[in-house]
Amino acid sequence: MSGPVLDVQGLVTRLDGSAGPIIAVNGISFSIGPGECLGIVGESGCGKTMSAMSIAGLLPEGGFIAEGRIALDGVDLASLSPDARRKFRAEHIGVVFQNPATALNPRMNIGAQLREALPLRGDAANRRAAELLDMVGVPRAWDRLVDFPHELSGGLAQRVVIALALARSPKLLIADEPTTALDVSIQTQILDLIDAFRRDLQLAVLLVTHDIDVVADRAQRVAVMYAGNIIEEGPTKALLNDPIHPYTAGLLASTPNKVSPGTVLNPVEGAPPSLANPPSGCRFAPRCALATAQCELTLPAASIAADGRMFRCIQPLSKTNRLPDPPIDVVARLPAASRVPLVKSEAVSRSFILSRHLVTRAPLKQRQAVAGVTLEIFEGESLGVVGESGCGKSTLARLIAGIDHPTQGRIIYRGQPLSDLGSGRRQWRRDVQMIFQDPYSSLDPRMTIGEIIAEPLSYNGLAKAERRKRAAALMDEVGLSQELIDQRPAQISGGQRQRVGIARALSQDPKLIIADESVSALDVSVQATILNLFRRLQRERGLTYLFISHDLNVVRYMCDRVAVMYLGKLVELAPTDALFRNPAHPYTRALLASIPGAKMMGERLRGDLPSPDQPPAGCRFHTRCPQRQVICESIEPSLEHLGGGISVACHYPVSRSQTHKKKLENQQTSSPYKEERNMK
Amino acid sequence: MIAATQPQRGRIRIGMTVPGAIGISLVVLIVGLTILAPSISPFSPSDQDLYNLYAAPNLNSAHILGTDAIGQDLLSRILYGGRMPLLIAGSACLLSAIVGVGLGVLAGARGGWIDQFLGRLADIQLAMPSIILALVLLAFAGVNLINLVIVITLATWPSQFRLTRAHAMSLRRQNFIEAAEMGGGSTGQIILRHYLPNVMPLAIVTTTLNLSTSLLLEASLSYLGLGVQPPTPDWGQMVAAGQSQLGAAWWLSVAPGVMLMLLILGIQLSGDWLAGRLSVRGMIRFQGWKKS
Numbered sequence: 001m002s003g004p005v006l007d008v009q010g011l012v013t014r015l016d017g018s019a020g021p022i023i024a025v026n027g028i029s030f031s032i033g034p035g036e037c038l039g040i041v042g043e044s045g046c047g048k049t050m051s052a053m054s055i056a057g058l059l060p061e062g063g064f065i066a067e068g069r070i071a072l073d074g075v076d077l078a079s080l081s082p083d084a085r086r087k088f089r090a091e092h093i094g095v096v097f098q099n100p101a102t103a104l105n106p107r108m109n110i111g112a113q114l115r116e117a118l119p120l121r122g123d124a125a126n127r128r129a130a131e132l133l134d135m136v137g138v139p140r141a142w143d144r145l146v147d148f149p150h151e152l153s154g155g156l157a158q159r160v161v162i163a164l165a166l167a168r169s170p171k172l173l174i175a176d177e178p179t180t181a182l183d184v185s186i187q188t189q190i191l192d193l194i195d196a197f198r199r200d201l202q203l204a205v206l207l208v209t210h211d212i213d214v215v216a217d218r219a220q221r222v223a224v225m226y227a228g229n230i231i232e233e234g235p236t237k238a239l240l241n242d243p244i245h246p247y248t249a250g251l252l253a254s255t256p257n258k259v260s261p262g263t264v265l266n267p268v269e270g271a272p273p274s275l276a277n278p279p280s281g282c283r284f285a286p287r288c289a290l291a292t293a294q295c296e297l298t299l300p301a302a303s304i305a306a307d308g309r310m311f312r313c314i315q316p317l318s319k320t321n322r323l324p325d326p327p328i329d330v331v332a333r334l335p336a337a338s339r340v341p342l343v344k345s346e347a348v349s350r351s352f353i354l355s356r357h358l359v360t361r362a363p364l365k366q367r368q369a370v371a372g373v374t375l376e377i378f379e380g381e382s383l384g385v386v387g388e389s390g391c392g393k394s395t396l397a398r399l400i401a402g403i404d405h406p407t408q409g410r411i412i413y414r415g416q417p418l419s420d421l422g423s424g425r426r427q428w429r430r431d432v433q434m435i436f437q438d439p440y441s442s443l444d445p446r447m448t449i450g451e452i453i454a455e456p457l458s459y460n461g462l463a464k465a466e467r468r469k470r471a472a473a474l475m476d477e478v479g480l481s482q483e484l485i486d487q488r489p490a491q492i493s494g495g496q497r498q499r500v501g502i503a504r505a506l507s508q509d510p511k512l513i514i515a516d517e518s519v520s521a522l523d524v525s526v527q528a529t530i531l532n533l534f535r536r537l538q539r540e541r542g543l544t545y546l547f548i549s550h551d552l553n554v555v556r557y558m559c560d561r562v563a564v565m566y567l568g569k570l571v572e573l574a575p576t577d578a579l580f581r582n583p584a585h586p587y588t589r590a591l592l593a594s595i596p597g598a599k600m601m602g603e604r605l606r607g608d609l610p611s612p613d614q615p616p617a618g619c620r621f622h623t624r625c626p627q628r629q630v631i632c633e634s635i636e637p638s639l640e641h642l643g644g645g646i647s648v649a650c651h652y653p654v655s656r657s658q659t660h661k662k663k664l665e666n667q668q669t670s671s672p673y674k675e676e677r678n679m680k
Numbered sequence: 681m682i683a684a685t686q687p688q689r690g691r692i693r694i695g696m697t698v699p700g701a702i703g704i705s706l707v708v709l710i711v712g713l714t715i716l717a718p719s720i721s722p723f724s725p726s727d728q729d730l731y732n733l734y735a736a737p738n739l740n741s742a743h744i745l746g747t748d749a750i751g752q753d754l755l756s757r758i759l760y761g762g763r764m765p766l767l768i769a770g771s772a773c774l775l776s777a778i779v780g781v782g783l784g785v786l787a788g789a790r791g792g793w794i795d796q797f798l799g800r801l802a803d804i805q806l807a808m809p810s811i812i813l814a815l816v817l818l819a820f821a822g823v824n825l826i827n828l829v830i831v832i833t834l835a836t837w838p839s840q841f842r843l844t845r846a847h848a849m850s851l852r853r854q855n856f857i858e859a860a861e862m863g864g865g866s867t868g869q870i871i872l873r874h875y876l877p878n879v880m881p882l883a884i885v886t887t888t889l890n891l892s893t894s895l896l897l898e899a900s901l902s903y904l905g906l907g908v909q910p911p912t913p914d915w916g917q918m919v920a921a922g923q924s925q926l927g928a929a930w931w932l933s934v935a936p937g938v939m940l941m942l943l944i945l946g947i948q949l950s951g952d953w954l955a956g957r958l959s960v961r962g963m964i965r966f967q968g969w970k971k972s
Binding site for chain 2: 401403426429430433441442443444452455459501505507
């Protein structure tokens with residue numbers, strides 16, 4: 001078998017919705033050979049998913065293929081009757097969806113769902129189903145057949161979805177953002193799995209993702225989509241190292257791990273055009289730094305570069321035609337943060353009561369989201385908190401913001417516990433502000449932008465005209481056009497909403513800003529502009545940041561120090577450089593190895609996060625730790641200072657110094673418990 | 681995400697539907713006729729035409745819809761007969777909206793013991809059949825306009841309360857409420873600034889639907905003789921009065937019954953249309969609107 005598995009020529013997909021017809025995909029062509037992975041990247045709304053769903057035959061209502069040819073395994077799909085086409089697709093295409101929770105039927109056990117997808121019946125089907133589960137790495141596959149989807153973790157459920165996709169031994173696997181809903185450690189496992197099948201079964205893989213780093217690791221070739229077109233397509237390495245299209249270059253310049261910390265990101269400003277009414281010329285022209293009058297007139301045709309790459313641009317990047325450099329941000333990071341703690345959490349815990357006794361109302365089941373975390377935030381620094389979902393980082397942020405209250409321990413602001421602030425309470429409330437993750441629920445849909453920004457001022461009794469003036473000034477400061485002042489949140493974009501949230505926080509003239517996953521919901525170019533804004537504000541206002549994020553690249557780019565949390569515990573705290581160069585805790589190490597595009601070698605995380613309702617005894621990480629010893633299962637390590645601002649909670653921290661080796665040697669001769677005591 | 685928290689304000693679209701248009705026309709027509717009764721009705725509701733007792737409906741006679749046992753013109757009585765139900769049910773409905781929405785927002789926004797207390801109170805209220813409660817209260821306190829309004833308010837506030845409370849609780853988890861707290865707003869300020877405007881669409885729809893419940897309850901009470909007393913005409917009371925002659929003079933009961941039915945149908949259709957317009961339909965269906 002030589003020819004391509006999938007060959008798409010001039011595909012045009014139209015959506016006839018209530019808002020009129022939309023050309024969602026506008027004449028794209030590509031092919032994928034056996035054992036090859038093609039990554040499709042681009043911002044949201046650029047037609048990535050629509051392209052994939054056109055091929056899979058899963059277009060939403062009103063969507064249809066208007067033009068073009070899709071050949072699968074050499075067979076033109078248009079030449080088949082609708083019934084034969086559906087059958088042909090079912091046998092040749094497997095689809096992995098973004099959210100495993102909705103891709104599985106909650107009322108059917110997974111065995112039944114697998115059997116449904118198999119051409120076999122009876123015992124043979126059961127055996128094959130178990131084989132498939134085993135193949136995708138579901139432990140105890142035979143027992144799992146009777147499990148229902150809600151009994152599986154996100155990672156396992158996604159494995160089942162992959163098993164379903166592979167049930168009929170397809171030739172083509174379409175993975176639409178297969179790991180976006182998953183934690184970084186699980187993401188790596190799932191991508192590894194897809195990679196293994198691609199190699200072993202010679203599958204053609206179409207990987208749709210917004211994450212350029214994922215594509216860089218996994219795809220042999222990349223297609224960059226913009227406003228319904230593929231604007232550049234070619235081998236991954238060449239395309240990412242030496243982009244031809246200004247948009248590709250812009251996407252890369254927006255990715256925090258592609259630039260060194262301390263420099264400013266250089267994102268493409270603006271947003272993709274609406275597909276209902278696209279610009280007539282090159283669709284990227286309005287956002288392009290290199291656009292000429294010609295660009296706005298003609299839609300560039302596909303051209304072939306010297307190395308065989310396809311691109312659509314009449315101003316391709318070259319040595320002489322380069323994007324303008326970003327403004328150099330010399331003091332992006334403050335020289336040295338002070339050592340004056342602004343806020344300190346002192347052994348804070350927060351438990352949520354999940355169920356109570358029916359009669360006595362005594363708590364039966366509790367979840368300890370944060371378990372005894374002591375953390376200082378120094379004035380003027382940026383402190384990052386990272387960890388997988390359920391590790392308690394958001395709860396910690398809410399405790400420090402004072403919108404939730406610890407069940408044990410206390411929060412200390414400028415040396416005074418919150419409960420003793422007295423008359424200083426008002427000042428504290430102004431000084432500590434939070435910016436939320438969800439740009440939708442953080443703004444009241446019934447208020448105008450101006451009202452939202454100035455709302456805190458109204459509680460201070462400022463007159464209306466004065467408030468409006470202050471709101472306008474703040475909008476200027478965060479880079480929002482003042483024309484928006486009378487608009488409502490529904491009328492502005494996600495990035496603009498996030499700026500409104502920042503302006504609202506700034507209206508209080510705060511000292512500490514807590515950013516809880518504030519850029520996670522945004523497209524990469526928008527994320528970059530917001531990160532630049534955070535940087536600028538810190539420089540201009542001397543702000544202190546607490547940055548909560550699951551995205552290690554963002555934290556590395558933004559923060560001076562990083563705290564790593566695992567199941568409610570602080571496991572490591574270190575300056576950013578030290579942490580990323582030489583992580584001391586095995587969890588940190590594994591987490592770093594899981595970052596897509598990471599150079600860091602090391603063992604990746606295996607297995608799932610244990611339930612936070614019943615954390616493992618001893619060291620909470622011991623169930624997944626590659627270096628666990630007997631002591632880890634019973635004795636909980638406390639946070640130890642290793643010097644150089646590094647603290648770690650591990651009996652056997654990974655370290656380049658000799659202490660680690662010595663510890664291991666001593667452990668052979670003396671009781672590990674005693675040894676631990678002696679070290680202190 | 682709950683659709684109602686993201687309404688598209690700024691551009692107002694009418695979005696009229698056929699059922700919505702029918703509903704609104706019915707309500708406007710019947711309420712209009714009732715209000716204009718003094719100027720359009722052919723006779724006074726208490727005028728007696730003793731030569732024409734039990735006259736059958738006849739388009740060519742003076743009494744188009746016929747007359748009753750004491751020769752009163754049925755058309756005039758039907759036009760006037762809507763005034764008391766609309767007055768009583770309307771006031772009760774407004775009162776119940778103020779009480780139910782106010783307490784609902786308070787309970788949902790504050791939580792804690794206030795929520796527990798008000799919630800139990802509403803549960804107790806719902807556990808008692810409203811008609812029996814009304815009978816007992818009216819029997820003790822006496823039948824008058826004010827008492828009727830109070831009794832109907834008592835019967836209808838819990839459903840308003842429960843729907844508003846549920847919505848307020850979902851609002852409490854929205855970040856903008858927390859942002860307002862961090863901005864230094866007190867609970868009272870936040871309720872006025874954020875909760876009330878956001879529960880308003882829901883409150884408008886529940887109040888509309890509540891009006892039909894209140895009208896039915898008023899009619900039932902009048903039918904039982906505990907509502908509006910003769911000689912003031914009232915649809916419920918007229919249905920009861922005509923009941924004994926159902927075989928001989930069916931129009932006496934059917935005419936006021938049809939009026940009541942059309943009015944309630946109109947209100948339900950308009951309420952449904954409003955719910956769609958204000959995108960709160962899912963919330964009401966989910967909560968299960970209590971029909972008495």
